[in-house]
Amino acid sequence: MEKILVLGKDGQLGRALQAISKQGDWKFIDKDTLNLYETETILGKLEREDFDVLINCAAYTAVDKAEDESEIAQRINGAALAPIAEACRMKKAILIHLSTDYVYGEVLPVPLREDAETNPQSIYGQTKLSGEEAVRSILDRHIIIRTSWLYGSEGHNFLNTMLKLGATQDKFQVVYDQVGAPTFVEHLAGAIVDIVKMNISHFGTFHYSNEGVCSWYDFAQAIFELTGKEVEIEPVNTDKFPTKAKRPNYSVLDKQKIKDTFGIHIPYWRNGLRACLHKMNKLK
Incomplete structure (x- = not known):
């Protein structure tokens, strides 16, 4: 049975993978054990690990803070991927690396x-793209999965932000001119586990998000519709909420490649939201 090593034990995806990977030989590592900022120590530490597949969920994800901490973000999201990929190459292991829709710029809808x-x-997007490029330059046996609008029952994400706002306010604004597809972290984790269980022979870059399209405003409306909370939400343009980092206006990902290659079924985003709220006991 293959041995799987997961970096990023305490993040949204790391926790979701721990919850569903009950069978098989899985090991999860946190940043205290392997700090990706300390790039000079990564290769040596990974050489001492025994794995056939390495899943890298670890990342610097503070999008706005990255504008002021570019060196830190680049080391963790970019430079760290060279020794990670090299360790996989030396061990003839497969690397599954998580990336983001932020690697794209202004695009047609x-x-x-x-x-x-x-x-x-x-x-943030630049550092994630840098990490992708490092992986591609060193390791052929890689699967890069770009995802978008990731959320779950725990952690800092849009869903939990909305639930907190709804608990204290009955009216607020949400942007409607950023369009994408929310991704329930447990659905992404399930897809990764399904891929790991296969005899992987296809490599490259793939997209995974829940099916469908919505704006952040639509997502917020769905959250309160499904929870039964009466909240008045005003749709506004992005410029009403200036941020240091520019967000993609359109980041709907085409998932046909991952579906055709691995035979993966991808649920609709509202079904993902319903499943998450059910887990949180928040459904009306």
């Missing part, structure tokens, strides 16, 4: 294929 031009508009 057509679902983005994996071969679409990348042009990140933020430091």
